[in-house]
Amino acid sequence: MFRFLKGFGITLKYFAGKKETIQYPEQKPEIPDRFRGIQRFFPDKCIVCNLCVQVCPTDVITLTGKKAEDNPKKKVIDTYNIDFQGCILCDFCTEVCPTEAIVMTTKYDNLSDYTRDPMFKDMEWLTNNEVYGNYKIDEPAEEETERGDEK
Ligand code: SF4
Ligand code: SF4
Structure with a gap:
C-alpha cells in the first residue's frame, strides 16, 4: 500500500508540474545555435x-563552377x-569554407524517405533549406560576394 501511494504521489507531482513534452511537429524544440543540423x-x-x-x-559533395558572365x-x-x-553532419565542410557559403x-x-533518390539534395533545395527556432542566417555582405573577383 505504501509503495502504491508513493508511486501515485510521484505521478501527481509531475501531473501538476511544468510539461516537458511539446506537440511535435507543430511545435519545434529550441535548438542551440551551434547545433550541427542540415546545411544551407x-x-x-x-x-x-x-x-x-x-x-x-x-565524398558526398559534388559541385561544378563556370566563368562569370x-x-x-x-x-x-x-x-x-x-x-x-x-x-554524417560532421561540420568539416562548413568549417573549411572560407566564405561561409555552406553553413x-x-x-x-x-x-x-522510402527511397534513396530524395536524399540527394541539389543547390536549389540547399539554398532554400528551412531552419527552425531563433536561428539567424547572415545574408551575404557586399564585400563577401565580391571576394571571388580577387581570384
Ligand atoms: S557535414 Fe561532413 S559528411 Fe556532410 S557534407 Fe559536410 S563534410 Fe561531408
Ligand atoms: S566557397 Fe565554400 S561552398 Fe564554395 S566551393 Fe569553397 S568551400 Fe565549398
Whole structure:
C-alpha cells in the first residue's frame, strides 16, 4: 500500500508540474545555435574553391563552377549537391569554407524517405533549406560576394 501511494504521489507531482513534452511537429524544440543540423548553401558567397569537396570524409559533395558572365577571371557556382545518404553532419565542410557559403543550421528532421533518390539534395533545395527556432542566417555582405573577383 505504501509503495502504491508513493508511486501515485510521484505521478501527481509531475501531473501538476511544468510539461516537458511539446506537440511535435507543430511545435519545434529550441535548438542551440551551434547545433550541427542540415546545411544551407549561399550560392552568391561561393567562390568554387572546392575545399568542401576535398575535406568531406564521405565524398558526398559534388559541385561544378563556370566563368562569370561579367568577369571571365571570376568563377561562380553552377551546381552544388549533397547526398545525404552518406553525410554524417560532421561540420568539416562548413568549417573549411572560407566564405561561409555552406553553413550548418538548426534543422534536424524531414530527411527520411522510402527511397534513396530524395536524399540527394541539389543547390536549389540547399539554398532554400528551412531552419527552425531563433536561428539567424547572415545574408551575404557586399564585400563577401565580391571576394571571388580577387581570384
Ligand atoms: S557535414 Fe561532413 S559528411 Fe556532410 S557534407 Fe559536410 S563534410 Fe561531408
Ligand atoms: S561552398 Fe565554400 S568551400 Fe565549398 S566551393 Fe564554395 S566557397 Fe569553397
